[in-house]
């Protein structure tokens with residue numbers, strides 16, 4: 001055992017038991033490979049943690065990965081930042097590369113929830129090629145259908161805890177104390193691209209480049225349309241119905 005390895009004797013018994021029970025439950029779950037598609041603020045990031053936990057999948061959110069890459073000042077993150085701040089898409093090659101790498105993580109062995117990827121038909125085709133090599137395919141695409149008019153309030157009221165990705169909303173999902181994360185007590189921040197002006201570009205990119213991806217999967221008969229304008233609880237119920 002290397003000096004940086006975790007010593008199980010130091011892990012509290014209740015944590016070990018919780019993890020053991022989780023693994024036992026997961027062993028009986030079928031593999032699932034899911035894609036969540038929807039415009040900015042449609043609730044993909046809100047529903048992902050529930051889906052990931054319920055079906056024992058990994059959650060791969062390209063937006064979060066790119067922001068983490070920028071925070072770590074990697075060349076990839078620095079390259080992506082300019083397009084992200086303008087609400088434009090970063091290049092297909094860049095995001096396909098990070099997804100290809102991320103899918104190799106042990107936490108993805110029972111499948112994954114892709115959140116914010118693929119966003120162009122080119123990315124969808126490259127993903128299909130990647131999965132074909134592994135002899136697997138996408139099981140379901142969840143289309144977070146919602147009218148653009150609702151999204152401005154959702155996006156401009158969003159506050160996030162950068163370290164965990166936990167997301168709050170001043171009106172729809174307020175933290176227990178204003179401006180701080182419920183779990184850690186650390187300060188919440190607003191994303192630089194969560195402004196009315198940048199939202200306009202993000203929506204334009206969604207309609208021009210990402211809507212065709214829904215048609216791409218529609219032809220394969222694997223799209224389930226959700227009413228993403230409903231409350232988080234109602235959307236969660238719809239997701240569970242579609243995936244059960």
Ligand code: AP5
Pocket residue numbers: 038039040041042043044045046047061062063064066083084085087088089090091092095115116117118119120123154155157158159167168169170172173202228229230231232233235
């Ligand atoms: P990314 O980080 O993926 O952002 P996005 O797709 O614009 O999605 P959001 O995170 O804004 O929205 P969400 O649907 O997760 O909403 P949430 O659940 O938080 O991408 C950012 C940028 O990275 C892109 O613009 C691009 O530049 C780049 N990028 C990323 N992937 C790329 C790719 N594949 N190719 C190229 N470029 C890429 O909800 C929003 C708010 O609403 C929250 O405050 C929440 O509390 C609230 N809320 C959620 N659900 C409900 C509900 N049902 N009712 C009321 N309020 C709700």
